[in-house]
Amino acid sequence: MYCQNRISYRVQEGDSLYKLAKQFHTTVTELILLNSGMNPYNLQVGMRLTICPGEGYVDENESKPSEGNTNKPTNTPTGGIVIIPGTTTRPGNTTQPGSTIRPGNTTQPGSTTRPGNTTQPGSTTRPGTTTRPGSTTQPGNNMGVDLRQRMRMAWLNHITLVKFYLISFFENLSSQNAWKDAVYKNAEEILAIFAQYYPASAMQRFRKLFMEHLRLTDEVAAGLKADPAFSGAAMENWYINAEEIASFLSRQTPAYNETELRKMFYDHLDMERQQMEAYLDGDYETDIEIYLRSQQNMIELADFLASGLLAR
Template sequence: MYCQNRISYRVQEGDSLYKLAKQFHTTVTELILLNSGVNPYNLQTGMRLTICPGEGYVDENESKPSEGNTNKPTKTPVGGIVIIPGTTTQPGNNMGVDLRQRMRMAWLNHITLVKFYLISFFENLSSQNAWKDAVYKNAEEILAIFAQYYPASAMHRFRKLFMEHLRLTDEVAAGLKADPAFSGAAMENWYINAEEIASFLSRQTPVYNETELRKMFYDHLDMERQQMEAYLDGDYETDIEIYLRSQQNMIELADFLTSGLLAR
């Protein structure tokens, strides 16, 4: 990822990823991408996070480096912030890098937005429609990536399959909310839809191994279902643990999809 001013930040008391994302003009998803394995629900005071500030961020504590000392940080570590020497990534022939980053961000946003939407749905919050709109907007972002490589006729089919996935997720969530032991037709159709998506993608991009791709989508659904079950059961620790594992699943899926598109 191109980053002109990547920094290392020492977590302060009261910090959260949402607070830091707002402070540094970035996103929670990008913070998670830059800090593999970080628990977004349990930041420890004193731990270090790598942050790539977004457009508009200004560090008022910036100071000039000492002459002849080019190996030292270029900013005084005030408030826990310090530039990491040698970490700036230079742009170049980075089409593959950009696609990889876009794909990762899109799929990580997918599971994060779906999670917030489902929580708002389970708790009957007034924000649930806003979260649902964000989920569908993210779906269009994912589809837009593939639209650069697939013909319009194929994208029409892909969009239909993806929207069916979201509709079935709604039905599964509603079923589990009403009955924790829910195993109705929506649950079965949810997995059938995942098979259809894997089959469609492998036909459009033959380099994709359909069996491997199907397993990744199955794993995604398994973890999404397990999170819903754990949340509704009040087992929030398990819910969080599975969500964190699902991030890695999404990164692996995104990289798999990227490699196939680049090989077309």
């Protein structure tokens, strides 16, 4: 995972992935992806985590003036750089001498603005990109990258939030309603991506199918909690619902191969069921191993879905 300004953080008493995600303006999913060997259920005080702070994060220690330098202006330009009020320069950016950053521009980590370039207000240069003198970035060039990133994060967040919700449900924790709310909020984020491409009538059907998936996930979890050998109607309907979603999406988007899409959804349900069974059996190592594999499944599914939408 690309990150220009990653930091090493020592876990403190009372820390949790959710708390750290809020503190560093990132997500639980990104924390897990950056720390693949970590047990997300058992953070130990003193262990080191790699964190990539998100947009808006400010290190309080860096923002405090050093002793003896209290009279030095904090926004003194150097090297001939002209900084217009209201400009935001992110960590790791390099602005060459003589360049001008205009109000409202945002330069992402790792990007380079070369002398003489003019970036129009409100424009965004993404990580690792280089804007050369006189070059023009067409409005549609970044649409595919943006859609794929949004789709990946939405589906990775889906499996992560469901994971934490199911643990809170199995353990009868008071947090289970909060996690469940987060799962449904994430579902709306996924639906919102497709709503940019599908008509309202189609989205009504998709929403109904997606909410049915979440309802059946609840029933399957409750069945397995009561009986580890559970194989009731909810389990069968869970897979039938996956078939219906694959069929619906392939009708709306001709680029989707229904057989391939159905297999991806089946794999998702298989791994989710296996995680539940392993957790309830106390086999936490297997549970974590399957969860990490399910992340790759979600990335492949997200890329498949994004590619189909872009081909419409």
